[in-house]
Amino acid sequence: xxxxxxxxxxxxxxxxxxxxxxxxxxxxxxxxxxxxxxxxxxxxxxxxxxxxxxxxxxxxxxxxxxxxxxxxxxxxxxxxxxxxxxxxxxxxxxxxxxxxxxxxxxxxxxxxxxxxxxxxxxxxxxxxxxxxxxxxxxxxxxxxxxxxxxxxxxxxxxxxxxxxxxxxxxxxxxxxxxx
Ligand code: PRP
Numbered sequence: 001x002x003x004x005x006x007x008x009x010x011x012x013x014x015x016x017x018x019x020x021x022x023x024x025x026x027x028x029x030x031x032x033x034x035x036x037x038x039x040x041x042x043x044x045x046x047x048x049x050x051x052x053x054x055x056x057x058x059x060x061x062x063x064x065x066x067x068x069x070x071x072x073x074x075x076x077x078x079x080x081x082x083x084x085x086x087x088x089x090x091x092x093x094x095x096x097x098x099x100x101x102x103x104x105x106x107x108x109x110x111x112x113x114x115x116x117x118x119x120x121x122x123x124x125x126x127x128x129x130x131x132x133x134x135x136x137x138x139x140x141x142x143x144x145x146x147x148x149x150x151x152x153x154x155x156x157x158x159x160x161x162x163x164x165x166x167x168x169x170x171x172x173x174x175x176x177x178x179x
Pocket of ligand 1: 040041042043044066067068098099100101102103104105106107157158
């Protein structure tokens with residue numbers, strides 16, 4: 001595995017600090033509210049798990065599984081809902097937790113889909129933002145790290161379902177996906 005990783009882009013320690021800072025901000029911005037925190041599977045599992053445990057406001061946790069990718073590295077732009085929310089979000093404040101915003105296709109379509117359910121608000125909290133790849137007009141309301149256009153894995157992010165459990169966000173060697 002070691003040769004498959006080119007370098008660490010964001011370390012475990014940097015992630016911990018950023019998650020804590022984000023939680024502090026959410027604690028302020030949502031004081032007195034009980035938002036629904038939506039973990040967008042699967043990439044956001046660790047980010048969501050770490051973030052919600054730093055919150056001191058009451059939250060409802062829900063999960064949604066959507067995909068705009070096949071097994072490759074290019075977003076198809078078509079959103080497929082594989083698992084919908086368990087809760088009704090009508091009138092609720094919703095925080096979408098996303099590991100990465102790349103082309104923006106996933107969040108652009110997902111946010112529009114959820115807005116049709118008349119929530120009180122929808123905000124996006126992203127661990128990573130890759131603005132160079134954006135093709136849709138969507139941005140995170142909260143973002144931990146802006147990163148260059150490199151293929152990253154770890155802390156939930158995968159390539160073909162591998163590398164999700166790495167503790168750092170790492171750049172994957174090109175040789176892995178250009179084979
Ligand atoms: C990844 C990531 C985002 C999306 C971002 O999910 O978790 O949801 O792609 O890309 P975009 O901005 O170009 O749409 P993926 O579909 O790979 O599923 P996964 O989280 O289960 O790995």
